[in-house]
Amino acid sequence: MSALSELYGEIALCQQCEIAKYRIKVVPGEGAENADILFIGEAPGWHEDQQGRPFVGPAGLYLDELLASINLKREQVYIANVIKCRPQGNRDPLPSEIHNCRKWLERQIELICPRMIVTLA
Template sequence: MSALSELYENIRCCEKCEIARSRIKAVPGEGAEDAEIMLIGEAPGFYEDQQGRPFVGPAGKFLDELLASINLSREQVYIANVIKCRPPTNRDPLPQEMLNCRPWLNKQIEIIQPKVIVTLGRYSMAMFFPQKTIGKIHGTAEERDGILYVAMYHPAAALHQGNLKEVIKADFLKLPAYIAANNNSTQKKEEKKESDTIAKQLNMFEV
C-alpha cells in the first residue's frame, strides 16, 4: 500500500468532526502521486459526497474545461479539498473543521511534493495567503520555499456569478507562463548553487 493509499484509508476512518456522522463518503483527493501541480478546493459538495471523489459535479466539469484550456487533464494533476467531508447543506467550512483536516492536507502536500499549488476559493486561499482577499489577488502567483502558490476563484463561483466565468478562464490561462517562469528561476538558482560550490572547491586549492 502506498503512502497516499494509506492516508486515504485514515481519512475515510476520521471522525474528528460532527460532519463525519452526516457524510456518505469522505473525499480524500485524487490524481497523480507525482503531480507537479496540486489544486486545493474548499469542501466536497453533494455529488462529491455521493462518489467520494473531488470536483465531480457541475463545478468539476468547469474545472475539467479549465485544465483542458492549458492542455492538462485531471490525471496529470492532483486535486484535494481543505476539508474532506461535505458540510451539511453545503454551508461554509467551520474554523474547527479546517483545523481538524489541516494535518490531512499537510500530509498530502508532503507526499505529492508539488511544484505548484493552486488555491481554489477563499477558504483554500486563506490557508496560504492570510490577511488577503481573493478579489485582489486572484490570478497572481507567489513563490515560497520552493513552491509556487497561485490564487484562483473557485470554479463554482462561475456557476453563481456568470460574470466571473471569463475572469476565471483568463486567470487559468496565466498558469503555463507562471510555471515556466518558476521553472526557469529554479533552474538558475540550482545552476548558481552548483557554480558557487565549484568555486568554493577551487578556492581550497589556491595558495
C-alpha cells in the same frame, strides 16, 4: 500500498468533526501521486459526497474545461479539498473543521510534493 493510499484509509476512519456523522463518503482527493500541480478546493459538495471524488459536480466540469484550456488532464494533476467531508447543507466549513482536517492536507502536500499549489474558490 502507496503512502497516499494509506493516508486515505486514515482519513476514512476520522471522526473528529460532527460532519463525519453525516457524510456518505469521505473525499480524500485524487490524481497523479507525483503531480507537479496540486489544486485545492474548499470542501466537497453533494456530488462529491455521493461519489467520494473531488470536483465531479458542476464545479468539476468547469475545472475540466480549465485544465483542457492549458492542455492538462485530471490524471496529470492532483485535486483535493481543505476538508475531506461535506458540510451539511453545503455551508462553509467551520474554523474547527478546517483545523481538524489541516493535518490531512499537510500530509498530502508532503507526499505529493507539488511544484505549484493552486487554490480554488
